Amino acid sequence: MRTNLVKLTALLALVVATASAPVIARGAAPVAGPSFSSIGPLAFGPDGTLFAADRQAATIFALDLSAQKAGAPGTISVPGIDAKIAALLGTDAAQVQITDLAVEPKSRNTYVSVMRGVGAAAQPALVRVDGAGKLEIVAFDALKYTSVALPNPAAASTTGRQNPRMNSVTDMALVDGKLYVTGLSNEEFASKFWAVPYPFKATDNGTSVEIFHGNHGAFETRSPVISFVPTKINNQTTLIAGYTCTPLVRFPVSDLKPGAKVMGTTIAELGNGNQPFDMVLYKKDGKEFLLVGNSARGVMKVATEPFGAAEGIKAKVTSETGGVPFEKIASLTGVTQLDLLDATHTIVLQRGEAGINLTAVILP
Amino acid sequence: MGLWGRELLTRLIAPFFCVVIAAGCSRPAPISITLESDPDSKASHMRVSGLSSDELQSLQRASFSEDQWTALLRVTVANSAAGAPPVAGRFNVGARVLEFTPRFPLDPGRQYVAAFDPSRLPTPRSGAVVQETLAPPAAAPTPPTTIVRMLPSGDVLPENLLRFYIEFSAPMSNETGRDFIRLLDDAGKEIQGALLMVDIDFWSADHKRYTFFFDPGRVKRGIQPNLELGRALHDGRQYTIEIDPRWRDANGQPLVQAFKRSFRAGPPEMTGMKIQDWKIAAPRAGTRDPIVVTFPRALDHGLLMRAIGVSRKGRTEPVPGDATAGRGETSWSFTPRDAWAAGAYDLFALDFLEDPAGNRLGRPFDLDKFDTVDKSGTPARVTLPFVVK
Secondary structure: OHHHHHHHHHHHHHHHHHHHOOOEOOOOOOOOOOOOOOOEOEEEOOOOOEEEEEOOOOEEEEEEOOOOOOOOOOOOOEOOHHHHHHHHOOOOHHHEEEEEEEEOOOOOOEEEEEEEOOOOOOEEEEEEEOOOOOEEEOOHHHOEEEEEEOOOOOOOOOOOOOOOOOEEEEEEEEEOOEEEEEEEEOOOOOOEEEEEEOOOEOOEOOEEEEEEEEEOOOEEEEOOEEEEEEEEEOOEEEEEEEEOOOOEEEEEHHHOOOOOOEEEEEEEEOOOOOOEEEEEEEEEOOEEEEEEEEOOOOEEEEEOOOOOOOOOOOOOOOOOOEEOOEEEEOOOOOEEEEEEOOOOEEEEEEEEOOEEEEEEEEOO | OOHHHHHHHHHHHHHHHHHHHHHOOOOOOOOEEEEEEOOOOOOEEEEEEOOOHHHHHHHHHOOOOHHHHHHHEEEEEOOOOOOOOOOOEEEEEOOOOEEEEEOOOOOOOOOEEEEEOHHHOOOOOOOOOEEEEEOOOOOOOOOOOOEEEEEOOOOEEEOOOOEEEEEEOOOEOOOOHHHOEEEEOOOOOEOOOOEOOOOOOEEOOOOOEEEEEEOHHHHOOOOHHHHHHOOOOOOOOEEEEEEOOOOEEOOOOEOOOOEEEEEEEEOOOOOOEOHHHOEEEOOOOOOOOOEEEEOOOOOOHHHHHHHEEEEEOOOOOOOOEEEEEOHHHOEEEEEEOOOOOOEEEEEEEEOOOEOOOOOEEOEOOOEOOOOOOOOOOOOOEEEEEEEEO
């Protein structure tokens, strides 16, 4: 009896406590996930690992998305995606900054990195767009991840001053077990290319080499890389890269050794006042092409077949652009981000009159 | 337990149990929706009251999908576009209320619409959709932000200048500066294509300093943009950098006013620097007087503050203290934390030090031949000895 009375009293106490408690939480207890201070750019590894750069913290996170509930496969166009993401995040489009997009290689869902808010309290978010056009926020708190911090150069430290130097990651790609990362500094005219073994190890934050540009054989400068794409040329893993000073260059991955001086071979000039921000490779009609998204000169299609044989531009180019031939895709205007969606489509973010559109476009 | 015991328990406990239930919410009441804000965390959530205990228990038992939850309680940003999704968040069922906690804190002062559809309860209740427009309290006004200065600070800057720094009085937003910075010629006309247009913004960690670069394709010799357009700056001409006051600070407010900075372009700086050209005014032993180093040309402000230091002769760790850049970044002074001891010292510079045109110690930015070997990893030190007496 006593035992039962105690049990019943305890039950009543629970009823009273429950009645006065404001809320009972539903769902699983949160697991500590990656703590981003900012998010973007993004790059997928072939196994579906999402590499997400935190520019603010100079850290790369490798996110395991395998536990995500599947969405409808593929990605369909979403007009006004900036306003829709803003609504999902509880704000308006002026408070949302889309920093990158990347397509998951198996599901072909598109992941969009976003900063919500414009100020110091802005928060990172990752949004998945699926084949039904549904937008869903990826919860960071339950994600498995690993991370690596990019090396920060030494400083002749003095007291009382916060170091304002920061690296901004510009592009990433996983090549033969190494994550290659390019970045720009807000101080020195840096030109570093980091190579970090993946899976990340606690004791190894990689090596870096300084990238140079031989200006048509006459002058040589440090030249940061804005975007790049790995490919095979003559059975050699090669990076096709765009410099801040616009030329398209190639260099073999085997050249990227610490202590070596890495000089890209210029294979094309893409025109002045222009930066290539995204590049993807695709095949069509048995030939390989490079699709280049540019800041000022639209989207270009370049056949890669001459890349291996191109000797490099060494003389003054008399046309506005030079090197290997390319075709401007006139129908693609206002493109700010692009990735390969599937064998026949690219997915792009395009500025329209009413905002930013996510559009699946047939590969040209 | 005997019969007597059960009887006693029923008589003692039952009235108390009924009181508890009555104090809960045994019967349905009119639905009301309120916005609750935590004064400390500033987090807000929507609270639905008026649900009966049966309705709440059935909600707790229900395995609702996300779509079912949002059909029951849909929270949207007021005046959002047609087809816009509801605000993402978590639904919690309490003993008395249903609560919606948004994934991200609601914006102060912004209006949100919460609509509760009683027909979407596990046991549908009759009645119309209850809709409320609610807004968290607006944020307190904050002092406006101004531009403190632009660097380099000299009146004459080399025509192959690579970058400028803008310093603000308070943290700025993460809006891109590209839309707010213009380079004007001496007639006040904008020079197109002068600045590096990349989809990246170069902020310091505290968002109080912004770096913008001149398009290196036009600065560097021998490549197409330079051959076609030439440099944006020309020796002997006057220029103005104009900052649009619509650039928002971290609190979303525009700058107090437009900012203009004029300068004259000088000849290009095309040679590497030599530490032997620097002049040191050594301090006296036993004082905390600053050491003052004077350079024959301006150095980059950001790198000047990071790449130069003082160490005891034969040692590498820097002497602790505070450094400042002199007028036009042509000098550097350093006040030690502790008084100088008599003896030999080194002024040292790390090899990433640059002038505003990107020239380094011993190496010009634009090298006209390919004859040096890259050094990666830990920056090398270049030293200049001095003695404190």
